[in-house]
Amino acid sequence: MSAQTLYDKLWQSHVVHEEADGTTLLYIDRHLLHEVTSPQAFEGLRLAGRKPWRLSANLAVADHNVPTTGRADGIAIADPVSRLQVETLDRNCADFGITEFKMNDVRQGIVHVIGPEQGATLPGMTVVCGDSHTSTHGAFGALAHGIGTSEVEHVLATQCLLQKKSKAMLVKVEGALGKGVTAKDIALAVIGRIGTAGGTGYAIEFGGAAIRALSVEGRMTLCNMAIEAGARAGMVAVDDVTIDYVKGRPFAPAGEQWDKAVANWRTLHSDADARFDQVVELDASALRPTVTWGTSPEMVTTIDGSVPDPKKEADPVKRDGMERALAYMGLAPNMPITDIKLDKVFIGSCTNSRIEDLRAAAVVARGRHVAPNVKQALVVPGSGLVKNQAEAEGLDRIFIAAGFEWRDPGCSMCLAMNADRLEPGERCASTSNRNFEGRQGPGGRTHLVSPAMAAAAAIAGHFVDVREIL
Amino acid sequence: MDKFTRLDGLVAPMDRANVDTDAIIPKQFLKSIKRSGFGPNLFDEWRYLDHGEPGMDNSRRPLNPNFALNQPRYRGAQILLARENFGCGSSREHAPWALEDYGFRAIVAPSFADIFFNNCFKNGLLPIVLSADKVDALFREAAAQEGYRLTVDLEAQTVSTPSGQVFGFEVDSFRKFCLLNGLDDIGLTLQNADKIRAYEDRRKVEAPWLFA
Numbered sequence: 001m002s003a004q005t006l007y008d009k010l011w012q013s014h015v016v017h018e019e020a021d022g023t024t025l026l027y028i029d030r031h032l033l034h035e036v037t038s039p040q041a042f043e044g045l046r047l048a049g050r051k052p053w054r055l056s057a058n059l060a061v062a063d064h065n066v067p068t069t070g071r072a073d074g075i076a077i078a079d080p081v082s083r084l085q086v087e088t089l090d091r092n093c094a095d096f097g098i099t100e101f102k103m104n105d106v107r108q109g110i111v112h113v114i115g116p117e118q119g120a121t122l123p124g125m126t127v128v129c130g131d132s133h134t135s136t137h138g139a140f141g142a143l144a145h146g147i148g149t150s151e152v153e154h155v156l157a158t159q160c161l162l163q164k165k166s167k168a169m170l171v172k173v174e175g176a177l178g179k180g181v182t183a184k185d186i187a188l189a190v191i192g193r194i195g196t197a198g199g200t201g202y203a204i205e206f207g208g209a210a211i212r213a214l215s216v217e218g219r220m221t222l223c224n225m226a227i228e229a230g231a232r233a234g235m236v237a238v239d240d241v242t243i244d245y246v247k248g249r250p251f252a253p254a255g256e257q258w259d260k261a262v263a264n265w266r267t268l269h270s271d272a273d274a275r276f277d278q279v280v281e282l283d284a285s286a287l288r289p290t291v292t293w294g295t296s297p298e299m300v301t302t303i304d305g306s307v308p309d310p311k312k313e314a315d316p317v318k319r320d321g322m323e324r325a326l327a328y329m330g331l332a333p334n335m336p337i338t339d340i341k342l343d344k345v346f347i348g349s350c351t352n353s354r355i356e357d358l359r360a361a362a363v364v365a366r367g368r369h370v371a372p373n374v375k376q377a378l379v380v381p382g383s384g385l386v387k388n389q390a391e392a393e394g395l396d397r398i399f400i401a402a403g404f405e406w407r408d409p410g411c412s413m414c415l416a417m418n419a420d421r422l423e424p425g426e427r428c429a430s431t432s433n434r435n436f437e438g439r440q441g442p443g444g445r446t447h448l449v450s451p452a453m454a455a456a457a458a459i460a461g462h463f464v465d466v467r468e469i470l
Numbered sequence: 471m472d473k474f475t476r477l478d479g480l481v482a483p484m485d486r487a488n489v490d491t492d493a494i495i496p497k498q499f500l501k502s503i504k505r506s507g508f509g510p511n512l513f514d515e516w517r518y519l520d521h522g523e524p525g526m527d528n529s530r531r532p533l534n535p536n537f538a539l540n541q542p543r544y545r546g547a548q549i550l551l552a553r554e555n556f557g558c559g560s561s562r563e564h565a566p567w568a569l570e571d572y573g574f575r576a577i578v579a580p581s582f583a584d585i586f587f588n589n590c591f592k593n594g595l596l597p598i599v600l601s602a603d604k605v606d607a608l609f610r611e612a613a614a615q616e617g618y619r620l621t622v623d624l625e626a627q628t629v630s631t632p633s634g635q636v637f638g639f640e641v642d643s644f645r646k647f648c649l650l651n652g653l654d655d656i657g658l659t660l661q662n663a664d665k666i667r668a669y670e671d672r673r674k675v676e677a678p679w680l681f682a
Contacts, residue, residue, distance in 0.1 A: 016669045017662050023644040025662055027669055029680050037562065039503035048656070053666070056681070065501065081501040081524055088503050125680065132561040132585060146585055148563035149505075150592035158659045160666060164642065166584075196488055197555040200584055230558065232584045253679035261679045296488050317487050317553060324486065415560075417497045434559060436492045438515050 003271035005168045006237055007203045010143035010268070014126050016160055026163045029125040030137075031155050033060040033098070034111045035089035036417070037130030041153035042092040052096055053159040059120050060093050060100040062086045063110045064417045068380050068407035071104060082418065109383020109409040112136040112350035116220065117383055119249025123238045123265040128155055133350045133433065135226040138235035139219035140242055141268040143203070145232035167277040169202040169231065170270075173210040175285040180467040182360070183218035184352060184431070184450035186210065186282070187225035188290040192300035194280060199231030202278065205270060206236050210284035216245040217356045224351045225433055228297040237269035289466055291337050292435045292448040294325035299435070301337060303453070303465045309333035328437055329445050330425070337463050340447070341373060343426040345458040346440070347404075347451050348380030349414035352431035355389050357451040362395045364455035364469055370403035371461025377404045378420060380412040404458065416441045429457040472594040473652035477575050477622040479548030481612045483538050489552060490559035491586060495568040498523055508564055509571030513539065543616045551608055552579035556597075557586025566593045576622050578629065580605050591645045594652065596622065598629060598639045624650060 004012075017025040038060070045051070052058060065082035067075075077083035086103065093100035101107040107114060112133050115121040127137040127144035130152040137144035151161055171190055191198075204226050211219065219236045226234025236242075243262055246252050253261045288302040299322075301308065310322040310333065326333065331340070347353070347361050358381060370377045379399050381387040387409055390396055396406045413420040414432035422428055422444025431454050432439075435446040449457065456466040499511045501524060510528040515521075517539060519532040533540045539547070550569065556579040557565060566589045569577070575595060580602040582590075590597045600608075611631065612618040621630040624646060629637045648655055659666075674681050 017665045019644055021643040023642060025659060025665070027666070027673070036500050040505040040563075043503075043505070050656070054670075079501075085501050085503055122679070124677070130561060130563075132559065134561075146561035148561055148566075148585060148589035148592060150563060150589065154656050154659065157656045158663075158666065159670075160659055160662075162644070162655055162659065196558055197581055197583070200555070200581060227559075227585075230555065230583060251682075253682065257679045257682070261677070264677060296490075321487050415492075415497050417500065434490075434492070436490045436559060438496055439492050442496070442515060442521050 003274040005270040005274040005276060006141060006205050006235055006268060007143065007168045010124065010126070011165055013124070014143070022164055024163050024165065025160045026126060027160055028128050028155050029057060030115070030120060030127045031058045032111050032115050032127065032129035032134070033058060033152065034064060034129070034131060035062045035085045036064045037149050038092065038152055039085065039088045040149050041156060042096065044153040045156055050157045052098065052156045055097050057159060058098045058156070059115065060089060060098050061108055061111050061114055062089050062103055064411045064415065066103050066410040067418050068410050068412050068420055071408040074104070078419070106384035106388065109386065110350045110353060110411055112224065113353060113382030113386065116140065117249070117385055119246055119252030122246060122252065123242055123268050128161065132227045133224050135232065135234045136220050136224040136350055138223040138226070138233055139216055140246070141235060141238035141265065143233055143235065146227065166203045166232070167201055169199060169204045169278045169280065170276040171204055171206050171280045171282070172208040173206065173282045173284050174208045175210055175283045176213065177210055177284045177287060180289060180452060180470050181287050182450040182452065183214055183221040185287050185290045186284065187222050188292065188297070188300045188448060189282060189287050190280070191225065191229045191297045193282070194229055196228060196296055196298045197230045199226060199229040202231045203233040203235065204229065204231040206234060207270070211236055212239065215356060216241055217354045220354070221351055225297070228433055238265045289450065289453050291453070291463055293329065293331060293337065294322065295328055295435055295437050296325070297433070297435060297448060299325060303337055303463060305337055307331045307333055307335045307337070339462065341427070341462045342429050342457055343375050344422060344428040345374055345377040345454050346413040346428055346430040346432065347454050348378065348382070348412050349432035350382065351433045352451050353380060353382030353386065355386050357431065358386070358390050358395050361451040361455035362398045364452050364459065364466060365402040365404065366398045368402055368459045370458045373461045374458050377458040378407055378413060379404050380407045381409050383409050413440050415439060429454045429463065471592070471652050471654060474575065474594050474596055474624055474649040476624065477548060478619060479575060480544065480546055481549045481551050481618050481620050482544040482547035483609055483612050484550055484552045485609060487553040488555045488558055491557055491562050491565040492559055494557065494565040495562065496522070500562060500564055505567060506571060508568035509573070512568040512572045513537070546573065548573055548575045549620050549622070550574050550577045551605065551612055552577055554579065554581050554602070556582050558583035561585045563589045563592070566590045566595050570595050578605060578608065591649060594649065596624060596649065598622065600629065600637055600639060604637055
């Protein structure tokens with residue numbers, strides 16, 4: 001057999017049936033569900049009189065709409081429309097017999113945090129969810145991508161998806177990251193390099209020494225943002241780091257099954273001479289803390305850079321996009337990034353709300369205080385278990401002493417479906433994944449950064465090079 | 471799903487690149503547990519001057535006169551002309567639901583984001599990729615001629631302009647078959663139920679931990 005990429009291996013082991021035109025019925029091992037993209041799928045099942053194909057493949061959690069305050073007091077969700085959506089998920093899961101971590105279960109959290117945390121995401125799996133950031137789970141050597149609601153219904157009913165194979169791209173990051181430079185900076189640098197459509201039609205594998213050196217959590221941050229480069233799936237080969245992370249988690253295999261699984265997982269890497277349709281190379285040692293200046297994740301610069309000047313852009317469609325973005329963001333060309341003052345700071349989201357993210361932010365916050373011009377600085381852990389862990393380490397006290405708000409887990413201000421949001425014109429340093437117009441609230445202005453950079457910006461009141469603080 | 475065969479429709483322009491699904495249908499409207507009724511909130515933040523929330527009477531809201539879809543000449547448009555990477559970002563199928571509910575049946579652009587592209591086919595909405603220079607030419611013609619229409623023939627895989635130019639486009643044969651016949655692909659997949667069971671039986675031996 002010819003040399004295979006990791007993607008080839010994952011694809012091939014899940015083919016149920018292939019049509020003449022290459023349309024493939026692909027088996028799905030794990031289906032994660034949340035309240036926003038599932039109600040119409042359950043309704044579709046009911047209307048057609050269908051039942052879920054394999055109940056144990058499904059795991060559900062409410063995350064997008066849940067409040068991040070007052071949960072310990074058992075207060076119901078104030079917004080009746082949000083409440084109905086969460087209650088609808090509860091009812092659908094109860095009716096169909098699907099395992100759900102409800103809002104006040106300690107295991108509740110952002111769907112892309114809890115899957116890996118529970119060991120519900122395993123190497124070699126196909127993982128789907130009605131959410132574009134499902135690419136996160138590729139960090140485990142899994143084939144994971146977001147799907148629409150019709151496909152949620154399709155997976156529920158058939159345990160399969162109709163797919164066509166993507167092309168394979170290797171993003172190879174060699175060298176070592178400098179102090180204060182993180183997986184988030186790699187992600188933003190990659191998107192800045194290839195653009196938000198650069199990965200369209202591709203599954204991206206991240207490889208190279210800098211990726212091997214990342215923790216599983218760092219790899220999750222990187223794969224999470226593959227979709228921001230246009231690639232539905234991002235992935236990293238399995239190694240000891242992956243296997244050590246999975247071991248002992250509630251849904252992970254144990255005993256003899258564990259040994260058998262590990263032997264299988266050890267094969268989940270691209271063969272040495274595997275061919276990729278495209279290879280992009282980056283030098284980790286040249287990367288610096290990165291900040292987005294515009295309304296698309298490809299609009300990036302480094303902390304020592306400036307807001308770009310549209311006049312220097314030759315392509316008229318791009319120039320128009322830059323001018324629109326600067327007008328929306330309220331920024332002038334050539335302004336140094338460190339002169340950008342902030343109104344709010346958000347540390348959280350499926351990109352950066354895991355324990356290592358909170359530790360990195362806490363190192364910066366410890367013994368310092370949020371600047372007076374910053375009206376609100378939120379820390380929203382990715383799950384109840386992350387929250388407990390952080391509290392056991394005393395991180396909550398560091399944040400609170402520094403003037404941050406310590407919240408309950410959920411998607412929160414990443415997309416502002418709950419009460420956490422930006423007001424029109426407010427500017428935010430955010431560890432989330434999208435800086436689209438209105439993403440964090442209508443008229444809100446988002447700059448994407450790493451957790452340490454967000455914490456440093458909260459303290460300084462404007463963007464600052466975190467390497468000068470550490 | 472409605473069948474899609476041939477469409478002769480008025481064209482409306484959406485002249486910006488990287489239009490994301492948050493812009494197509496903002497998050498506050500995703501709280502609905504229904505599949506219909508998203509049309510009045512399509513492009514909500516660009517289309518209206520005030521801030522929209524679910525449950526508002528949209529017919530009484532102030533329209534943004536500079537937004538293309540609010541111009542009388544584009545009323546009743548069924549074909550949206552767009553730029554690169556249309557539909558990027560969130561996987562929300564509410565985006566094609568909103569476009570379809572508004573009245574669009576086809577979108578012509580140089581490129582689409584993968585998940586959005588896929589979601590369109592599940593809803594009788596045809597995404598058509600034409601080269602950037604052809605799309606550019608269509609933008610110019612649509613701006614120059616009021617009432618500019620295109621004819622889309624899915625069977626022949628062509629887009630025809632009023633001046634008689636005919637452009638071919640690619641579409642997967644399986645997707646084409648489903649659209650032409652308005653087929654629900656869950657029903658088609660379930661015709662392969664035996665193959666799915668056989669696959670599961672094999673995998674239960676190879677990788678039993680996946681079935682715990």
